[in-house]
Amino acid sequence: MRAPGPTIGHDVPMAPPADGSSARILVVDDEDGVAELVSDALGIVGYRTERARHGMEALTRLRESRFDLVILDVSMPMLDGFSVLERLRASGDMTPVIVLTARQQKEDTRQGFTLGADDFVRKPFGIEELTLRVAAVLRRSQPASEDTSLRLGRIVLDVDQHQVTADGEIVELSPTEFRLLHVLMSEAGRVLTREQLLQRVWGLDGWAETTVVETYVSYLRRKFGDLLTLRTVRGVGYQLIIPTT
DSSP states (O other): OHHHHHHHOOOOOEEETTTSSSOOEEEEOHHHHHHHHHHHHHHTEEEEEESSSSSHHHHHHHHOOOOOOEEEEESSSSSOHHHHHHHHHTTTTOOOOEEEEEEHHHHHHHHHHHHHHHHHEEEEEEHHHHHHHHHHHHHHSOOOGOOOOOEEETTETTTTEEEEEEEEEOOOOOOOHHHHHHHHTTTTTTTEEHHHHHIIIIOOOOOOTOOOHHHHHHEEEEEEEGGGGGGEEEEEEEEEEEOOO
């Protein structure tokens, strides 16, 4: 028996999406009832949704056209959600992904974020919760244009172009890596707590059990090497050191 899916009631928000857009969302779930309910609820608040019934169909749809967000179930036949996410990121597709799962293992959360998920929602969930998380992920994937660019030593982050260069060479970053670097560079010199980073980069509150911050900090250290000095403040968080020269 499959675990219960989302619940829906009078708390479904009727206002337009918080980011003011009519984003195009691919809902990937082999369970018709869940997929239809999610699609209908997102449609009510102004999003445009399309459906894929399994992982292989999802990959085909994403190759053929552009989506602003993917809502991806983990437990599916043929190709599970984690495999879809892994293939998506390996191909260079950085479309934001919200992972859905009925499983309760902590390892699933770590694996989903490590593979490049932007958020993680457990079944059963309220539709209002899901729509709020969708709006938050879409906002985070579209940085405000007024921020223009940031420079730290030989690293330049251009928000308008969604591009980072180091010594003039482009550094390929996932959307989550880009957001984390953006936050750290915006607050260079300050110690940011782990909780602050979880809230500002992932939109998570009180997720003390996840190691996603540590994982993504290690990714940035590996990609930038000596050009980026990220100090670990034990028991607190991280500090991006401002170069003296």
